[in-house]
Amino acid sequence: MTRDSGKPDLAHSLDPLDVAVHRTVHGFTDPKTGEKGAPALAKTIGMKPGVLQNKADPGMDEAQLNLKQARSVVLATGDTEIAEAFAAECGGVFVPVEKFNATGDAGLLEQYTAMEAEHGRLAGEIHAALDDKKLTPAHIRALKTTLNRLISEQQALVARMGAVAEPD
Numbered sequence: 001m002t003r004d005s006g007k008p009d010l011a012h013s014l015d016p017l018d019v020a021v022h023r024t025v026h027g028f029t030d031p032k033t034g035e036k037g038a039p040a041l042a043k044t045i046g047m048k049p050g051v052l053q054n055k056a057d058p059g060m061d062e063a064q065l066n067l068k069q070a071r072s073v074v075l076a077t078g079d080t081e082i083a084e085a086f087a088a089e090c091g092g093v094f095v096p097v098e099k100f101n102a103t104g105d106a107g108l109l110e111q112y113t114a115m116e117a118e119h120g121r122l123a124g125e126i127h128a129a130l131d132d133k134k135l136t137p138a139h140i141r142a143l144k145t146t147l148n149r150l151i152s153e154q155q156a157l158v159a160r161m162g163a164v165a166e167p168d
Contacts, residue, residue: 018058020085021065021073025056028077045072095148097155104164111160115153122146 030040038056042049047069054063065073074082080094087094125146129139 014058016085017082017089020081021070022056022058024073024077024079024081025052027079041073041076044076045069093148093151095151095155097152097159108157108160108164111153111157115150115157118146118150118153122150 025041026037028038028041028044029036030044033040035043038053039049042052045052051063054060055065055069057063070082070086074080080096084094122143125139125143129135129143
């Protein structure tokens with residue numbers, strides 16, 4: 001398969017994890033310098049540019065990121081595509097959870113209402129998808145996006161509650 005450019009469509013011919021690594025590494029732009037791709041990211045994570053270039057090349061099976069290096073790439077870029085591909089290959093989903101400082105009752109209430117707002121959005125998406133009596137791939141993508149936001153809000157609520165829980 002090819003994209004409009006005539007180049008092979010990596011997403012349909014390679015391992016999803018290899019595709020995620022390639023896109024993440026080559027899609028990076030250093031916010032400070034404006035440099036792009038493997039050379040810029042290599043500086044950020046303390047790796048030689050040629051080594052990272054090779055590890056991000058889906059055709060080089062002998063050069064792969066190890067798990068700690070993949071973690072460094074995800075944390076440096078803020079791009080979770082590698083984590084998402086890994087989770088999907090393992091039969092799960094990656095759910096980002098917002099970072100926060102310790103919270104009190106007001107923060108817990110804020111998180112709970114954010115979670116319920118996502119519940120409402122999900123119900124609206126389901127209603128809209130079923131209203132025209134025909135589910136489409138666009139409906140499913142919208143439902144997936146909204147459901148993932150809801151799961152993220154639920155996990156954030158549990159994390160906030162854990163932050164204020166009394167020790168055993």
